[in-house]
Amino acid sequence: xxxxxxxxxxxxxxxxxxxxxxxxxxxxxxxxxxxxxxxxxxxxxxxxxxxxxxxxxxxxxxxxxxxxxxxxxxxxxxxxxxxxxxxxxxxxxxxxxxxxxxxxxxxxxxxxxxxxxxxxxxxxxxxxxxxxxxxxxxxxxxxxxxxxxxxxxxxxxxxxxxxxxxxxxxxxxxxxxxxxxxxxxxxxxxxxxxxxxxxxxxxxxxxxxxxxxxxxxxxxxxxxxx
Numbered sequence: 001x002x003x004x005x006x007x008x009x010x011x012x013x014x015x016x017x018x019x020x021x022x023x024x025x026x027x028x029x030x031x032x033x034x035x036x037x038x039x040x041x042x043x044x045x046x047x048x049x050x051x052x053x054x055x056x057x058x059x060x061x062x063x064x065x066x067x068x069x070x071x072x073x074x075x076x077x078x079x080x081x082x083x084x085x086x087x088x089x090x091x092x093x094x095x096x097x098x099x100x101x102x103x104x105x106x107x108x109x110x111x112x113x114x115x116x117x118x119x120x121x122x123x124x125x126x127x128x129x130x131x132x133x134x135x136x137x138x139x140x141x142x143x144x145x146x147x148x149x150x151x152x153x154x155x156x157x158x159x160x161x162x163x164x165x166x167x168x169x170x171x172x173x174x175x176x177x178x179x180x181x182x183x184x185x186x187x188x189x190x191x192x193x194x195x196x197x198x199x200x201x202x203x204x205x206x207x208x209x210x211x212x213x214x215x216x217x218x219x220x221x222x223x224x225x226x
Contacts, residue, residue, distance in 0.1 A: 005047060005062075006044075009040065009043060009044055009047070012040075012043075013036055013039075013040045016036055016039065016089070017032075017036055019086070019089045019090055019093075020032045020035070020036065020089065020092070020093050020176075021093070022093075023090050023093040023094045023097075023098060024093035024094075024096070024097035024098060025097065025098050026097060029093070029097055031096070031110060031175055031176050031177060032093065032097075032176065034114060034175060035114075035117070035172060035175055035176060038114060038117050038118060038175075039117065042117070042118060042121035043121070045121075046121060046124065046125055046128075049125065050128065053129075054128070054132055056132070056144070057128060057132050057133075057134065057135075060133075060134075060135040060136070060137075060141075061128075061134070061135060061136050062136075063135065063136055063137055064136070064137075065078050065136040065137055069139070070137060070138060070139075071138075071198070073198060074138050074195065074198050077191060077194050077195045077198060078195070080191050081188070081191045081192070081195070084184065084187050084188050084191055085188070087184065087187075088169070088181060088184045088188065091178065091180050091181060091184060092172065092173055092176045092178035092180070092181040093176070093178075095177075095178040095179070095180040095181065096176050096177040096178040101179075101180055102177065102178055102179040102180060103179075104177065105174065105177045105179075109174050110174060110175050110176075110177060111175075112171075112174060113170075113171040113172065113173065113174025113175030113176070114171065114175045115171070116167045116168070116170055116171025116174065116175075117167070117168055117171040117172055117175060119167045119171070120164050120165065120167035120168040120171065123153070123160070123164035123167060124161060124164050126152060126153055126160075127152070127153050127154075127160045127161050127164065129152065130149055130151055130152030130153060130154060131149040131152075131154065132144075133146045133147075133149065134161060138195075138198060138199045138202050139202065140202065140203065140206035140207050146207060147207075147209070148207060148208075148209040148210050148212075148213045150213050150216070150217070154217065155217065156217070156219075156223055157217065157219050157220060157221055157222070157223060158196070158200070158213075158214060158217050158219070158220045159196045159199070159220050159221055162192045162195070162196055162221055163221045163222065165192065166185075166221075166222075169185055169188060170182065170185070192221070193220070193221065193226070196220050196221065197220075200214070200220075
């Protein structure tokens with residue numbers, strides 16, 4: 001990875017620290033440091049792996065999700081998701097450290113939460129390994145001769161990248177000790193679902209074979225549910 005990419009990763013870790021520790025009102029919060037450490041190490045490991053194995057995909061994933069001629073609908077969805085995620089991050093330290101709205105969680109549940117965060121990144125790596133077209137923007141990548149991907153995680157659900165995000169959205173609140181962090185899933189899940197539907201609308205119209213794939217893989221995010 002380039003020095004610029006490393007600086008960006010460091011800057012994001014600092015930003016995440018501000019979002020966590022400022023609402024918490026304290027820095028001696030080991031769960032907050034654990035979350036930042038796990039998130040940063042897993043992000044860097046994923047970036048180094050992509051740089052070595054698929055730099056073209058890494059470049060695609062560094063694009064802003066609002067770039068590339070995205071529709072007003074998708075821009076609005078991404079803005080809503082950004083606001084929801086920021087609120088999610090801030091609510092967890094307010095709950096777990098400043099106001100103690102949630103009861104203390106047992107250590108084994110917090111460790112399980114950390115494991116779920118790691119699982120999210122591992123699952124994302126499997127998605128990226130299977131799909132070299134897994135960009136952050138919604139578009140048909142004609143310049144890269146995009147094809148339908150139906151192997152690996154895509155044989156289970158149509159949008160495994162979004163599905164794997166659920167491991168993060170469940171694991172982080174458990175690690176940080178915030179049941180209110182879990183409650184915000186009620187807001188985040190519909191936004192993820194809306195983006196999945198918007199992505200499918202583009203792929204149905206512009207990617208040959210996607211309709212046949214969707215007929216074979218029925219579920220979008222959660223097998224047996226939706």
